[in-house]
Amino acid sequence: MNTLLSIEKRNAVLLKMAVLLEQERQAIIAINKVDLDNYSGADISMFDRLKVNDAKVDEMIKAVTHLASQDDPVGVKRFSFKHDNGMQVYNKTASFGTVLIIYESRPDVTVEAAGIAFKSGNKILLKGGKESLRSNLKIVELWHQALEEENTSTDWVEYLQFNRIETQAFLEKPTQKVDLIVPRGGERLIAFVKQHATCPVIISGRGNNFVYVHKEADLDIAIDIIMNGKSKISACNAVDKVLIDRNLPNKHEFVNTLVSKLKAFKIEVLGDKIISKDNSLKTISSDDIWYEEFLDYKILIGEIASNQETIAMINKYSGGHSSSIITTNEDEAKLFMENVDTAAVYHNASTRFTDGGQLGLGGELAISTDKLHQRGPIGLQHLVTNKWYIHGNGQIR
Template identity: 55%
Template sequence: MKRLHTDIKNQVLTSMINILDHSRTEILAANAEDIANFEGKDQALYDRLLVNDKKIDEMIRAVRAVAGQEDPVGKTISDLTLENGLHIVNQTAPFGTIMIIYESRPDVTIEAAVLAFKANNRILLKGGKEAIHTNQALVDCWHKALAEHDLPADWIQLLTLNREDTQEFLRNPPQRLDLIVPRGGERLIAFVKEHARCAVLISGRGNNFAYIAEDADWEMALKVAVHSKIDKISACNALDKILINPALPNFEERVRELGKHFGQESVEILADESLRGYFASAQPLSEEAWHEEFLAKKIAIGVANELPAAVEKINDCSGGHSAIIFTKDTEKAQAFMEQVDCAAVYHNASTRFTDGGQMGVGAELAISTDKLHHRGPLGLEQLVTNKYYVFGEGQIRE
C-alpha cells in the first residue's frame, strides 16, 4: 500500500471520530439486531457483543488517542556508516496486510483498524457471525471516513466467511497476508495455526493467577483478588486462580472470608481437597480445571507452600498472560516477577490492568502471549516491522 503522510492519516481519524459520534443511532440499531439474534447462554460472549453509548464513547476515545500518538512508521532504529563507506539505516516499516480473527467484540473493529491504519497497514477484519450487523455498521463508518479523504475502502475490509471459507482463505489467500492475529479461545488459535501460511501472532488464553504470600497485606489482597475476578468476567485479564500460602496468619479464617466474599458475588468456587471444608459450597478442583480459562463467575483456590511452588504451578498451568503476587517483601516480589513466565506480572495490583489503554499504550489490537515479535498489549508501536536502507557508491563485497 502507498505510504500515507501522517497528516492524511490523522485527518481520516478525525473524520472517523465525527462519523462515529453522528452514527450512534445506526450503530445501536445494528447491535440491537445482533443481540436479538443471539442464541447462546454464554454471559461473557453476550457482554462482549453488547454495544451501548458508553462503548461508543470508548471507541471514540480509542480513535482520538491513536490520532494523538506519534506515527510509528519511518522511525530510525539505528544509523551506521561502515569502514567500507556503506551507510546503513534501519527504520520502522509497515507490515503490509494484517488479518485479525476475533469473536463477538465489535469494539475490536474500531481498535484494530485504527491501529493498523495509523501504522500504514491494510487490515482484514474477520469478526464473528454473532456481531455481523454491528461490525458492518462500524466498517461503513470507516469507509465514509476514508472516502472523505479520497482513500480506497480496501484499507479496511470486513470479511464475512464461514469456517470452511476461512480455512480456505488461510490456506490459499487471494491476496498477500503478512500477519494474522487470532484473538479468541484456544480452538480458534489452533485452527489459525494449523491453516495459516504466514506469520501468526498469538493472543492466547488468560487463566490468570494470584499468589497470596504468607506476609501479604490481607485486606489489600482480598479487595484486589475479588475485584479482579468480578469486575469483568468476559475479559481475558480477569482472575481465575488463587494460590494461598498456608503460613498466612489466621489462615483458616482468611480462607473462609475469601469464600464469603466470592459467595456474595455469586462466584462458584472450585477448591483443593484440603480447602473444601472451609467453604459453604465448593466443587472439587480437577487438574484440568487448573489449565482452564473460565470467562465465567468461577474461581479456583489452592495452596502453595512456598514461592517456588507457586511459580512452578503458574508456569505449568497459566496461559502466559498475567499473574500477581501479594506480599510486603519487595525482594520476594521481584523474584516472583522475574521467574513467572507471563506477559505481565504484578506486585499488589490487579490483573485487570493488562490492557493497552490502562498501560498507556492507547488502543490495542490484542494482548500477545507470544514472545516474538512482541509480548503484552499490541499497540501502535508494535504494528510495524523494520527495513534496512543501505546507501553505497559502488561497493562490492571482497
C-alpha cells in the same frame, strides 16, 4: 499493494472516523440491538462482548482520537551504523503490509484493532463473527466513508464475509497477499487459525490468571485485588486461580472472608482438597481444572507451600498471560516476578491492568502470550516490522 499513506492522511481518516462514530451513534446502537436479539448462544461472556451501548461508542471514539494523536510508528530509526567504506546504514520500522484480524463478537475491535493497524500503515482485512455481522458492516461502512471523504481508497479496510469453510480456504490459500494474522477470541478460534494459516500469526492466548497471597501479604490489599480480578468475567485479564500460602497468619479467617465476599457477588468458589475441607467448598475432581480459563462467575482457591512452589505451579498451568503476588516482602516479590513466565507480572496490583490503554500504549491490537515478536499488549508501536536502509555512492564488496 497500497502505497504507504502520509501520516497526515492516516490521522485525518482516524479523526474523520471519530466524527462519524459520534454522528451515527444511535444507528450503531440500534443495529447492534438486532445482533443482540438474534444471539441465541448461552455464552455470557460472548454476549457481554457483543453489546454496544453509549459507553462502548465513547470508547471507540476515544480509541481513534487517541490514535490520531500518537507518533507515527513507521519509519522510526532503531539502529544506525557508518560502514568503514562510507556507506550509511539505518534500520527503521516498516509496516507489515496487510494485516488480517479474525475475531468473535466484539464490534469495538472493528474500530480499535482496525485503527491501530491502519495507523501503522497497514491494509486491514476484518473477519468478524456472524453474531456481530450487522454491527461490523455498519462500522466498516463508516470506515469507507471516512476514507472516501479524505480522498483515499476504501481498499485500506476490507470486510471478509466468510463462513468457516471459506475462512479456512482463505487461510490456506489467500486470494491476496496477507503478511500477518491476528486472531482475537477463544482457544478454539486460535487453534483453528494456527492450524490453517500460511503466514505469521500473533497469538492472543488464554488468560487463566493467578494471584498468590504470600505469607507476608497485606490482607486488605489481597481481598481488593482478588475481587477486582473477578469484576469483569469476560476479560482475558480476569483472575481464575488464587494460591494461598500455607503459613499465612489468620489463614482460615482470611479464606472465610474472601469466600463470603466472592459468594456475595454470585461467584462459584471451588477449592483444592485442603481449602475445600476447611471451608466446606466444592472440591475439584481433577487437577486438569487448573489449566482451564473460566470466563465465568467461577474461581478456584488452593493452598501452596512456598513462593518457589507457586512459581512452578503458575508456570505449569497458567495461560502465560498475567500473574500477581501480594506481599510486603520486596525480595519475595522480585523472586516471583523474575521467575514467573507470564507476559505481565504484578506486585500488589490487579491483573486487570493488562491492557494497552492501562499500560500506557493508548490501545491494543491484542494481548500476545507468544514471545515473538512482541509479548503482552500489542500497541501501535509494536505492529511494525523493520527494514534496512543503506545509502552509498558506488560501494562494492
